[in-house]
């Protein structure tokens with residue numbers, strides 16, 4: 274073999290090795306991107322709808338339906354009755370405390386859909402005893418108390434009970450004396466193949482909010498901002514700083530002449546250099562997240 278043929282042989286060999294290398298890199302890229310592509314496909318399959326005040330409906334990628342503080346027929350939601358009439362599925366109702374603007378239409382939804390009630394032991398029992406929530410839809414497996422975490426719907430949803438600084442009682446028509454309903458709370462909720470939520474319930478700002486994301490990073494913080502009975506825009510912005518979510522959605526404003534507005538909240542977030550963007554949802558308009 275001449276020097277020339279050795280050289281060209283080596284050249285061919287190199288080309289072959291180069292092709293192999295390119296192929297190898299391509300295979301690695303495909304293998305490496307596979308899970309990423311799958312996780313990106315999973316994102317965007319959770320649906321979130323705000324119905325005004327603190328009511329949110331979440332439909333998980335698996336199709337399960339959760340409703341937070343289900344006051345569907347509130348004055349901010351003129352379609353409330355139609356939404357209630359058209360609601361053909363709800364698996365879990367998560368109620369933060371006993372006040373009427375949070376318990377809302379829980380009993381009507383429960384009767385219609387057989388939804389289980391997720392609430393503290395005291396609140397759930399008060400709703401069963403005094404409001405007529407179906408007793409068989411509030412069992413041991415769906416209740417807990419602060420620091421507790423429960424897994425529901427075959428692991429599709431994890432719920433942690435989070436404290437709130439507020440009050441809680443249930444009232445019945447014609448009875449001026451409200452009934453004890455435990456301590457008020459919020460919820461940390463992780464959706465399988467979907468986002469993690471922190472619904473604050475009604476609360477003041479409290480320093481331990483900075484522990485909440487240690488349950489797991491919070492993607493969507495649903496934060497009360499209206500003031501008077503809860504955090505107003507400035508304190509809510511500070512709360513967002515403590516929780517450090519990816520996105521904050523303002524709630525509990527615009528009714529009962531509550532003074533805080535989303536505009537003030539946006540300004541407070543900016544003034545306090547909070548990096549999380551505010552997402553102002555439109556009542557009744559579904560968002561894929």
Ligand SMILES: [Zn+2]
Pocket residue numbers: 372374375475502525
């Ligand atoms: Zn409220």
